[in-house]
Amino acid sequence: MIGFKSIKLFIFNFLRFFYFLMIVIRNFFYDIKLIKIKKFNKPVIGVGNITTGGTGKTPMVIEIAKILIKLNKKPIIISRGYKRQSKGTVIVSDNNNILESVVNSGDEPFLIAKKLKNIPIIVDKNRYKAAQIASQKFDFDIVILDDSFQHRKIFKDLNLVMINFQEKDENYSLLPVGRLREPYSSLKRADLIIWSKYKKDYETSSFNKKIIETSREQLFTTIGLKNQFDKKFNILVFCAVGDPQSFIGLLHSKRLNIVHKIIFKDHEKLSMRKLNELIELKNKYKADYIVTTEKDWVKLPESFQKSKIFKFLELEIKFKNNDKDLLISKIKKLI
Structure with missing residues (x-):
C-alpha cells in the first residue's frame, strides 16, 4: 500500500517539474528580451538569493547602506515588504522618521528603518514604480533593491547573490521539494556571490563546493553578535x-x-x-x-x-580577511 509520504513526495515532485518549467521559460523570455528589463536613471544594487530565506540579506542590505553613506552617497532602499498587510506603495521611513507600523511595512523593511534612520525605505511589489515615486519625493543617488535576484524587471548595475555556507545538499532542490527558488544555472546573472554564515572548519555541501570551485568572484562573511x-x-x-x-x-x-x-x-x-x-x-x-x-x-x-x-x-556581518574591500571596490565602480 502506498503511504502518505510517498504520495506527498510524488505530488511535490510533480509540482517541482512545473515550477522548473515556469522559471526556465520566464528567464528565457527575459534573456531574449521578450520581457523588457527597465533601467532606472540611477545606479541600482540588488541583494538577493537563490534559496528561500535564511541567507542574511537584511544585514547585508544594512551593511551596504552604511558603506554608501561612508562614501558620501545618498541611498534609498526598496523592498517588496514580504508578509506586510498593506498594499501598493508604502513609505516606511523618510530621511528623518519611521512613518509606518511593522504590520504595514513588513518585518524586514521595518527593522532596516529602525537601524538606518536617515535613509528612505519604500515597499512595493512593483519596485520600478516605487523607485519612480521615490525620485519625486527624495533626493538620492543610488538604489538598493532588497530580495531582488528573482525580480528581473529592473536592471541591476551590481547584482549580489547571497548563499548560506551551511545549507545542506538536501535543500538544493527546486521548490516545493527543496529550498531553491531558481536552478543553479541562474547564478550566471550574479556579479558577485556572497557567502554567509561561513565557518572555517565546516564541511560545506557538495552543491556549495561546486559554486566555490568556479571562477566567479565571491567573498565570505559570517554572523556575529553586536x-x-x-x-x-x-x-x-x-x-x-x-x-x-x-x-x-x-x-x-x-x-x-x-x-x-x-x-x-x-x-x-x-x-x-x-x-x-x-x-x-x-x-x-x-x-x-x-x-x-x-x-x-x-x-x-x-x-x-x-x-x-x-x-x-543584535546580529552583525563580519567579513573574512579583506573580503570587504572587494565589495567596496565593486560599489565604487558604480559611483
Missing part, C-alpha cells in the same frame, strides 16, 4: 526566521545558557496567546529572560518590548 549577554543568566529562546538553527547555533557558540527553545515559521507574527505561552514557558523552565532576534523583536507589541523579561540579540 551586543553581549551575561552567561550567568538562563534564557528561553524563540525565533521566526528563515534559518533558526544558525541563530541558535550562534548562541551556543557564545556559551549562553539556553534552557528551552521554540521555533516558529519564518516571518510569523505571534499572537497574544503565543506570547503569553512564552511567558508561561519562561516560568516553567526558570529562565531569567526570553531572548529572540532583532527581526522578531520589532514585531512584538510595545508593552512586551518595554517588559524587562524580553531581550533581543
Whole structure:
C-alpha cells in the first residue's frame, strides 16, 4: 500500500517539474528580451538569493547602506515588504522618521528603518514604480533593491547573490521539494556571490563546493553578535526566521545558557496567546529572560518590548580577511 509520504513526495515532485518549467521559460523570455528589463536613471544594487530565506540579506542590505553613506552617497532602499498587510506603495521611513507600523511595512523593511534612520525605505511589489515615486519625493543617488535576484524587471548595475555556507545538499532542490527558488544555472546573472554564515572548519555541501570551485568572484562573511549577554543568566529562546538553527547555533557558540527553545515559521507574527505561552514557558523552565532576534523583536507589541523579561540579540556581518574591500571596490565602480 502506498503511504502518505510517498504520495506527498510524488505530488511535490510533480509540482517541482512545473515550477522548473515556469522559471526556465520566464528567464528565457527575459534573456531574449521578450520581457523588457527597465533601467532606472540611477545606479541600482540588488541583494538577493537563490534559496528561500535564511541567507542574511537584511544585514547585508544594512551593511551596504552604511558603506554608501561612508562614501558620501545618498541611498534609498526598496523592498517588496514580504508578509506586510498593506498594499501598493508604502513609505516606511523618510530621511528623518519611521512613518509606518511593522504590520504595514513588513518585518524586514521595518527593522532596516529602525537601524538606518536617515535613509528612505519604500515597499512595493512593483519596485520600478516605487523607485519612480521615490525620485519625486527624495533626493538620492543610488538604489538598493532588497530580495531582488528573482525580480528581473529592473536592471541591476551590481547584482549580489547571497548563499548560506551551511545549507545542506538536501535543500538544493527546486521548490516545493527543496529550498531553491531558481536552478543553479541562474547564478550566471550574479556579479558577485556572497557567502554567509561561513565557518572555517565546516564541511560545506557538495552543491556549495561546486559554486566555490568556479571562477566567479565571491567573498565570505559570517554572523556575529553586536551586543553581549551575561552567561550567568538562563534564557528561553524563540525565533521566526528563515534559518533558526544558525541563530541558535550562534548562541551556543557564545556559551549562553539556553534552557528551552521554540521555533516558529519564518516571518510569523505571534499572537497574544503565543506570547503569553512564552511567558508561561519562561516560568516553567526558570529562565531569567526570553531572548529572540532583532527581526522578531520589532514585531512584538510595545508593552512586551518595554517588559524587562524580553531581550533581543543584535546580529552583525563580519567579513573574512579583506573580503570587504572587494565589495567596496565593486560599489565604487558604480559611483
